[in-house]
Amino acid sequence: MGMxxxxxxxxxxxxxxxGLGGKAAFELLAxxxxxxxxxxxxxxxxxxxxxxxxxxxxxxxxxxxCIEACHRVHxxxxxGNPKEEIKWIWKETYEHTFPGQHHEYVSEQYHGRNFLLxxxxxxxxxCCRVCPTKATWKREDGVVMMDQHRCIGCxxxxxxxxxxxxxxxxxxxxxxxxxxxxxxxxxxxxxTRSKGVVEKCNFCAERIAKGQLPACVEAANAVKPHALVFxxxxxxSSDVRKSLHESYTIRRKPELGSGPNVYYxx
Amino acid sequence: xxxxxxxxxxxxxxVGLLLFPFYYNxxxxxxxxxxxxxxxxxxxxxxxxxxxxxxxxHMSLLDTWRHEVVRDGKRYYTASxxxxxxxxxxxxxxxxxxxxxxxxxxxxxxxxxDPYCWDCHIEPKENN
Amino acid sequence: MLDKAIKGSPQYWSWVVFLLALMGVGFGCYLYQWFEGLRIxxxxxxxxxxxxxxxxxxxxxxxxxxxxxxxxxxxxxxxxFGRITILGEFLAVxxxxxxxxxxxxxxxxxxxxxxxxxxxxxxxILFTCSSTSSSAGTSSVRSERASPTRSGSRC
Numbered sequence: 001m002g003m004x005x006x007x008x009x010x011x012x013x014x015x016x017x018x019g020l021g022g023k024a025a026f027e028l029l030a031x032x033x034x035x036x037x038x039x040x041x042x043x044x045x046x047x048x049x050x051x052x053x054x055x056x057x058x059x060x061x062x063x064x065x066c067i068e069a070c071h072r073v074h075x076x077x078x079x080g081n082p083k084e085e086i087k088w089i090w091k092e093t094y095e096h097t098f099p100g101q102h103h104e105y106v107s108e109q110y111h112g113r114n115f116l117l118x119x120x121x122x123x124x125x126x127c128c129r130v131c132p133t134k135a136t137w138k139r140e141d142g143v144v145m146m147d148q149h150r151c152i153g154c155x156x157x158x159x160x161x162x163x164x165x166x167x168x169x170x171x172x173x174x175x176x177x178x179x180x181x182x183x184x185x186x187x188x189x190x191x192t193r194s195k196g197v198v199e200k201c202n203f204c205a206e207r208i209a210k211g212q213l214p215a216c217v218e219a220a221n222a223v224k225p226h227a228l229v230f231x232x233x234x235x236x237s238s239d240v241r242k243s244l245h246e247s248y249t250i251r252r253k254p255e256l257g258s259g260p261n262v263y264y265x266x
Numbered sequence: 267x268x269x270x271x272x273x274x275x276x277x278x279x280x281v282g283l284l285l286f287p288f289y290y291n292x293x294x295x296x297x298x299x300x301x302x303x304x305x306x307x308x309x310x311x312x313x314x315x316x317x318x319x320x321x322x323x324h325m326s327l328l329d330t331w332r333h334e335v336v337r338d339g340k341r342y343y344t345a346s347x348x349x350x351x352x353x354x355x356x357x358x359x360x361x362x363x364x365x366x367x368x369x370x371x372x373x374x375x376x377x378x379x380d381p382y383c384w385d386c387h388i389e390p391k392e393n394n
Numbered sequence: 395m396l397d398k399a400i401k402g403s404p405q406y407w408s409w410v411v412f413l414l415a416l417m418g419v420g421f422g423c424y425l426y427q428w429f430e431g432l433r434i435x436x437x438x439x440x441x442x443x444x445x446x447x448x449x450x451x452x453x454x455x456x457x458x459x460x461x462x463x464x465x466x467x468x469x470x471x472x473x474x475f476g477r478i479t480i481l482g483e484f485l486a487v488x489x490x491x492x493x494x495x496x497x498x499x500x501x502x503x504x505x506x507x508x509x510x511x512x513x514x515x516x517x518x519i520l521f522t523c524s525s526t527s528s529s530a531g532t533s534s535v536r537s538e539r540a541s542p543t544r545s546g547s548r549c
Contacts, residue, residue, distance in 0.1 A: 083433075083436075130520065131515055132514075132515055133513045135509075147337060150509055152504075152507060153502015154500070156520055159442060164440070170431050170433035171430060171433040191387040194382070195431040197502060198502075
């Protein structure tokens with residue numbers, strides 16, 4: 001070899017830097033993802049979907065209707081086993097929803113009461129940061145989307161999500177017990193999932209693309225309007241902004257910096 | 267050569283195993299695929315693209331659709347004849363080609379192709 | 395080096411056969427997991443990472459420790475470490491292989507494993523993890539092969 005080790009290492013280091021820097025330079029000259037990800041603002045443009053859950057209008061029956069609607073529209077199976085449970089939207093007690101807020105003298109109307117929980121479609125989602133294949137990513141319109149074609153089932157997003165909104169298909173969802181899922185699949189226009197992929201609420205991306213409201217919002221509106229308010233957080237005249245303006249709202253675990261976009265009116 | 271006895275015997279066994287599919291099926295021909303169109307498909311006369319294109323490239327079309335729908339959010343496809351279709355295997359494709367076992371499976375089974383689309387996407391219910 | 399692995403006493407061969415049988419049992423269990431899904435592991439929605447990930451991190455540590463043992467002999471030319479170097483190297487190679495295999499069995503959808511390479515997401519720690527462990531694996535294998543002077547030492 002005509003070259004000595006030191007020279008070789010210098011050349012290798014320089015070419016590695018140029019290779020890595022070259023891609024970054026290319027991206028910077030053509031403004032795109034690299035630039036956008038360097039800002040701490042989300043990759044949203046135009047709309048920014050968010051939701052307000054008005055717990056003053058919610059009761060157990062209405063929450064059950066929302067859950068049933070979502071799980072029906074998306075073929076979410078009822079596996080009957082809390083370990084393998086798949087849920088896109090569910091009920092959780094006050095203590096578990098807002099863990100930092102619980103104290104000894106909580107009013108009777110909140111203590112032990114169920115709240116409606118779903119994916120918060122955070123502004124700075126930890127799940128998207130850790131996905132090794134970008135099978136989950138934050139869309140420009142604010143929806144944290146799942147691509148089940150690309151998911152490798154590593155469950156890192158489940159570990160990263162601070163709110164526990166993600167479920168993994170531990171087994172084949174089509175093998176769910178028939179007694180618990182009489183008409184499975186309940187929606188023939190939407191696919192089921194296979195085993196080995198993670199799923200979660202996707203703000204009914206396929207419905208909002210057609211201009212419809214998410215299934216839970218539509219189910220709630222049929223019974224009690226404005227119990228669930230869905231809309232564009234960037235539009236000051238939207239319903240969701242009006243709700244946020246009229247009432248005091250809190251979010252789940254805001255101290256974590258993930259920026260959840262589901263607000264609760266207590 | 268060294269160990270020529272073992273090598274030659276091993277070669278004969280190896281080549282015999284390798285050629286097994288050929289001499290086992292010698293003289294028999296598998297039935298050619300015979301995909302049949304539903305009345306709805308016949309009425310539509312043409313698929314999203316031309317028959318020739320669909321025959322050669324429906325897999326890459328579906329792959330492109332899958333990428334565009336899920337990742338780019340573009341759910342409508344403008345075909346080369348100008349018609350606009352909703353990009354969905356279950357809703358659009360299977361609407362006309364609802365006889366999966368007599369249409370899709372004919373060629374797929376012949377070529378031993380097992381697309382995993384159906385692990386998630388719901389197959390249309392057939393009456394037989 | 396490999397010819398030393400093929401010659402041995404009946405006790406040696408019975409030990410090898412026993413280990414191969416254990417590997418076979420493990421492979422059979424993995425086949426069961428392939429068909430049934432990860433539900434057979436007993437992990438749940440709340441405990442989505444368990445023994446597999448624990449073992450992954452453990453064996454990465456063991457492989458790194460192999461590097462520590464090997465360092466004085468190669469980098470500092472301290473020949474007295476020659477006899478433990480070989481143990482360290484084989485241990486490192488074996489544990490990095492185990493580590494990689496633990497990742498693979500933990501994946502819910504193994505056929506899509508290469509998606510990490512095709513669609514990389516540099517902000518993910520797993521991406522860093524997979525690239526460093528693959529480079530650690532190749533470097534330990536390469537150090538194993540590129541040492542003609544060591545074959546003289548008795549194992």
